[in-house]
C-alpha cells in the first residue's frame with residue numbers, strides 16, 4: 083500500500099509544465115520596449131584574449147574576474163595603470179546587423195566579437211522587473227551586465243533574455259556581449275551549410291519591464307480539430323493560487339475572469355459559436371487582452387484549424403494547395419540578414435506578387451517580424467529547425483541543442499495563426515542514429531504543440547534499375563504529417579526536359595510537398611534553354627517541373643528554391659555566382675528572372 087501512496091503523491095506533485103521549458107517571455111513584441119539598437123562599441127577577439135585565462139583552452143571564464151577580462155569594461159585608473167583594452171576608444175558596429183557586412187575586414191571573420199553598450203534605465207515602479215532581450219545572435223553568445231555574468235545562449239536564430247532587475251544601477255550600466263560565430267562539427271547547424279555564416283547581433287536588442295506579478299507565457303489558439311473551442315493556457319509569475327486573470331476578446335464577446343492554480347497557471351477552454359477564421363484570403367486577427375493585476379498585455383491572434391486527411395491538407399476544413407516559395411533570412415537589396423518589419427514587408431510582398439499563399443522560412447527560425455507580417459498578410463508559414471545535412475546524430479549535446487532551438491521557436495510563435503508547419507530538419511541522410519534523433523524531436527514537438535503539422539525536407543533516390551523512376555521511401559516519413567522532399571530534376575539531375583520522362587514512386591498516402599526544386603540563373607544572362615545559367619534554362623526547369631509534378635496524385639504544394647539569390651561561400655563561379663547561390667527567382671538587386679513569371683502564371687491558374 084505504502085508504495086502505491088508514494089507513487090500517487092509523486093504524480094500529484096509532478097510539475098506539469100504546460101509549456102516547453104524555456105525562460106522566454108511570451109509576446110514581448112507588444113510590450114513597451116526601450117531599444118538598444120544603434121552603435122555599439124566593439125573589440126574583435128580571434129584568440130578569445132578578452133576571456134583568456136592564460137590556459138590553452140579557448141573562451142574560458144576568468145576564475146577571479148580580473149580587470150583584464152573584457153566583460154569588466156575596466157578603465158585605466160591613472161597614467162601609471164596599464165590596461166590593454168578600452169571600449170571607449172574602440173570602433174563601433176551597428177546593431178542589429180552582422181559584422182561581416184559592415185566592414186570589409188570582417189567579411190570572412192569567424193570568431194569572437196565583443197560588443198559594449200552603455201545605457202541608463204529608470205524603472206516606472208519600484209517592484210517592477212527589468213529584462214534585456216536579444217531577438218537573435220549568431221551563434222554562441224555570453225552576456226554580462228556591470229561585470230556580472232547574466233548567462234549564455236547557443237543558436238543563431240532564436241531569442242533569449244535575462245532578468246537584470248537586481249544588477250541595474252544608477253547612471254550608466256555597462257552591457258557587454260561576446261558573440262562567436264565559429265562553426266563546429268557538433269553544432270546545429272554543423273560546419274557545412276549552403277548559406278553565409280553571418281556573425282553577430284543580427285536582430286533587435288531591447289529592454290522591457292513588467293510588474294512583479296505578470297504574465298510570462300500563454301497559448302490562445304483553437305484546440306486541435308475543434309473549430310469552436312479556443313484552448314487557453316496561461317502561465318504567470320508571482321501570482322498565488324486563486325489570483326484572477328482577465329481574458330477579453332471583445333469581437334468574440336469573450337470576457338472571462340480566470341483563476342490561477344497552485345503553479346500560477348491556467349488551463350481551460352472557451353466555446354465560441356461564430357468565428358471569422360484566419361486564412362490567406364481572410365487574414366482576420368482578433369484583439370486579445372490579458373489583465374493580471376497591474377500587467378495589461380494585448381496581442382493580435384488569428385484562429386484557424388489545420389489538418390491532413392489522406393493526401394489532402396485542410397485549412398478550416400477546406401482542401402488547400404500550398405502555393406509556396408522558400409526564403410532565406412537575407413534582405414538581398416541591403417545584403418545582410420533581414421531583421422526588420424520593412425524587410426519582412428519586402429520579402430513577403432514579393433511572395434504575394436508571385437501568387438503565394440505559403441512560405442518556407444528556410445533553414446532556421448526567422449525573426450518575429452516575418453511571422454507577425456505573415457499573420458497580417460495572410461501567408462501560411464513553414465518554420466524550420468536548423469538540423470541541416472550531416473548533423474552529429476550520436477552527440478547528446480547536439481540533440482539537446484536542436485531540441486532547445488525548436489522549443490524556443492515554438493514558444494515564441496505558438497500564437498501565430500500563419501504557422502502551420504514545424505519542420506524538424508532539411509536533407510538529412512537516412513540512417514539509424516538520424517532516425518532516432520528526428521523521432522525524438524517529433525515526440526518533443528507533438529508533446530508541446532499538437533495543433534500544427536509536422537514535416538521535414540527529406541530526400542528522394544533513383545531506382546537502381548530504371549533511372550527514370552524516382553523513389554521517395556524515407557522511413558522517417560511515417561512520423562510526419564506532410565511528406566516533403568527536395569528534388570532538382572533538370573539541374574543536379576538531367577536537363578530541364580528530363581522531367582517529362584520521370585515517374586515518381588511515393589510510398590505514402592500523405593500530402594506531398596516539394597520543399598525544393600529549381601536551378602541557377604544569372605539575371606540578365608540570356609540564351610537558349612540548353613545553356614546553363616541563362617534565365618531561359620531556369621525558366622525551362624520550372625515549366626517542365628510543373629508538368630511533372632502535376633502527375634503526382636498526392637501533390638499538395640511546393641516551396642521552390644528560392645525567392646531571391648543569396649550569399650553562399652560554396653558558390654564561387656566567377657562572373658556567374660561570385661559568392662551567390664543563383665537559384666533565386668529574383669536577383670540580389672531585385673530583378674525578376676523569367677522563371678518568376680512561369681511560377682506566377684502556374685499559381686494564378688492553380
Ligand code: GCU
Pocket residue numbers: 276445508509568598643663665
Ligand atoms: C539543397 C539545400 C539548400 C541548398 C540547395 C542548393 O536542397 O537544402 O540549402 O541551397 O540544395 O543546392 O542550392
